[in-house]
Amino acid sequence: MRATATAGSNIALVKYWGVVDKALRLPANGSISLTLDAATTTTAVHFDPALHADAFILDGRETSGEILARVSAHLDRMRALAGTDIFANVESSNTFPTSAGIASSASGFAALTAAGAAALGLNLSRRELSALARLGSGSACRSMIGGWAEWLPGTRHEDSYAVQIAPPEHWDVRDLVAVVSQERKAISSAQGHTLARSSPLFAGRLRQVESTLPVVRKAILARDFHVLGALAEADALSMHSIMLTSRPPLVYWRPATLELIHAVQTWRAEGAPCYFTIDAGPNVHVLALPETAEEIQTRLKAMSCVSRVIACGPGPCPVVRPGAPA
Numbered sequence: 001m002r003a004t005a006t007a008g009s010n011i012a013l014v015k016y017w018g019v020v021d022k023a024l025r026l027p028a029n030g031s032i033s034l035t036l037d038a039a040t041t042t043t044a045v046h047f048d049p050a051l052h053a054d055a056f057i058l059d060g061r062e063t064s065g066e067i068l069a070r071v072s073a074h075l076d077r078m079r080a081l082a083g084t085d086i087f088a089n090v091e092s093s094n095t096f097p098t099s100a101g102i103a104s105s106a107s108g109f110a111a112l113t114a115a116g117a118a119a120l121g122l123n124l125s126r127r128e129l130s131a132l133a134r135l136g137s138g139s140a141c142r143s144m145i146g147g148w149a150e151w152l153p154g155t156r157h158e159d160s161y162a163v164q165i166a167p168p169e170h171w172d173v174r175d176l177v178a179v180v181s182q183e184r185k186a187i188s189s190a191q192g193h194t195l196a197r198s199s200p201l202f203a204g205r206l207r208q209v210e211s212t213l214p215v216v217r218k219a220i221l222a223r224d225f226h227v228l229g230a231l232a233e234a235d236a237l238s239m240h241s242i243m244l245t246s247r248p249p250l251v252y253w254r255p256a257t258l259e260l261i262h263a264v265q266t267w268r269a270e271g272a273p274c275y276f277t278i279d280a281g282p283n284v285h286v287l288a289l290p291e292t293a294e295e296i297q298t299r300l301k302a303m304s305c306v307s308r309v310i311a312c313g314p315g316p317c318p319v320v321r322p323g324a325p326a
């Protein structure tokens with residue numbers, strides 16, 4: 001009744017922004033991401049008949065309210081599959097600061113799904129685990145997959161899950177996360193997904209994503225950094241155009257975000273291969289190749305607006321261990 005799992009966050013190169021079914025978290029479009037090795041969540045789950053309620057401890061702190069309710073709702077899904085009503089104690093820790101612009105909900109719900117399913121002895125396929133993780137947080141379905149992953153949007157719960165495009169060792173691309181702010185975002189991505197459709201540009205974005213997905217898939221398989229980087233950058237700007245034109249508008253950028261965008265474009269014009277992508281927050285992810293990653297990291301750290309850089313590479317699918325954490 002106990003298991004521990006470690007899962008990596010992921011950075012989307014073609015983003016998920018907008019839902020068609022809020023409760024089932026069925027996305028308006030497919031998305032592609034890289035699972036990360038150095039930004040992970042480790043979660044221990046213990047289903048204990050002596051408990052009278054679920055408990056969730058995050059980075060050493062007991063949680064309550066909305067956060068606990070979201071974890072409890074996910075445990076309910078797994079309890080329903082196992083036919084049990086035993087409460088659980090969940091202890092989770094991140095190797096990166098929560099709200100650092102790295103999707104802690106992706107690694108968090110992937111780790112919770114992997115550990116919870118193992119603790120209950122659920123015999124689920126990778127596809128079923130990915131779909132289940134999606135119900136906790138959409139992007140978590142991609143963190144159930146190692147390396148380069150694609151979320152197939154589907155139209156029902158069963159057919160909305162992520163698959164692997166290529167394993168982590170296929171291609172070493174680095175994601176240098178330039179942290180400029182650790183403030184919690186005012187509008188969650190869950191709220192943003194329902195606002196997306198209010199943008200007059202949304203239909204155009206969906207058409208654009210449709211034509212981008214196969215090209216990005218091919219660029220990954222061919223290890224074509226320039227095609228991948230250019231499309232990832234364009235897609236991030238396209239997603240932020242939706243955010244900026246939603247009603248009400250979502251402006252996640254800060255002055256430092258723009259400073260980093262310009263820096264990356266300048267370095268690239270000067271010959272350093274690097275591209276940016278930005279999620280639902282002000283921090284900037286800089287994509288780089290291993291040969292030049294260190295040099296780019298040094299340049300990022302030298303910028304006064306950058307408080308820290310988290311350097312990530314391709315990571316594996318969740319690793320599960322029976323029992324309590326070591």
Ligand code: PMV
Pocket residue numbers: 011012014015016017031103105106137138139140189190193279280
């Ligand atoms: O899974 P959510 O609801 O946190 O949404 C993730 C949204 C983005 O990070 C902005 C894009 C993505 O595809 O990861």
